[in-house]
Amino acid sequence: MNKTIARWFLALGMMTAGTFHWLTPHPFVQMMPTFLPYPLELVYISGFFEILGGIGLLIPRVSRAAAWGLILLFIAVFPANINMAVNDLVIDGLPHNLVAYWLRLPLQGVLIAWAWWFTKPDLPASQNIR
Template identity: 30%
Template sequence: MLKDVLRWLLAALLAAAGIMHFVSTRGFRLVVPYWATRLTRLDKEAIVIASGAVEVGLAAALVGLTKERRRVGLATAAFFVAVFPGNVHQWRTGRSAPGLDTDRRRFGRLFLQPVLVAWAVWATRPDRKPTVRRRRRRGRN
């Protein structure tokens, strides 16, 4: 039950963040490191739009693909790891984005990323089923 609530909450946060990528591309373009444009051969706007689309897609998958929940959780965690260099770049360059307009907030955001990774992994991990231990009786096959 708690995992379901946290999974839905994570999906809502991803969807909101993804939509913000479409609404406020200028604010997010400032965060994209220059090396990312060289690596992906995309401009900053395309990277922002693509990452927003991925966030919205992951949000939908977290709630809609119940049979693939574990894989979607791992993909979400991988996404959080993949965007971490952008968070470091934002902190090091002092560039503001929506909600991250102070050095303190930008620095604090770095510590949120591992929490998000753990959240995605834990909230999509299958529940353990109680195991039944069978006793072996001596002398019986």
Template identity: 35%
Template sequence: MIRAALRLILAAFYAYAGYLHLVRPQPFLSITPAMVPYPEAVVYWTGIAEILGAIALLQPFDIRLRRAGGIGLALYALCVWPANINHFAMDMARADGGLGLAYHVPRMFAQPLLILWALWAGEVRIPHRKHRV
């Protein structure tokens, strides 16, 4: 029950973020690192990826699709981390400090939590090895 509720919250977050990527791309373009080719296309397709990941995560009867959504959103969160770091650096370089450390530091710590949340919500099993002594 808790996993289903948190899955719904995460899917809503990503669906809304994806929607914003499509209808208001400028804030995302402004933090895209210069090394990213075709930034408009990247922002557009990342919005589509977020929406598709959210839809996949919400599949009630198809665990494979739900797991694919969890893996996809986890990989997405990992891949956009450089944009968050770039935003942090750009803001801190501003004379007024931009949004400040109170915004950016929690955001940096939130990124790995989003990755783990997506995997957990998608019921992704991560294989692990037992160490022999």
């Protein structure tokens, strides 16, 4: 896939996800492990950084830093995904499917790898291998 197109897909996906954290925070709060304090505030914070990371991916001067930030964010939200799968949570607005919950866990690795791709400088067109 073309790196520019992939960057736009991830950026738009992150901005969309972040917006949902703000517009409909309740399902995200339900995913939060009980040991974490201030779940609603953490949902808002993660949504803010998802939006910021998505925007940052599209700004060449900060795109590499934004990609690293998204990697850290994907790691930070992983406990909520684990919590959802391990405890077979019923989340408002999501289909209750334990298999999908477990399949979602490796998706975090895919997202991390996707963001990591954008931490690498783009090669000049003459150096790209086709």
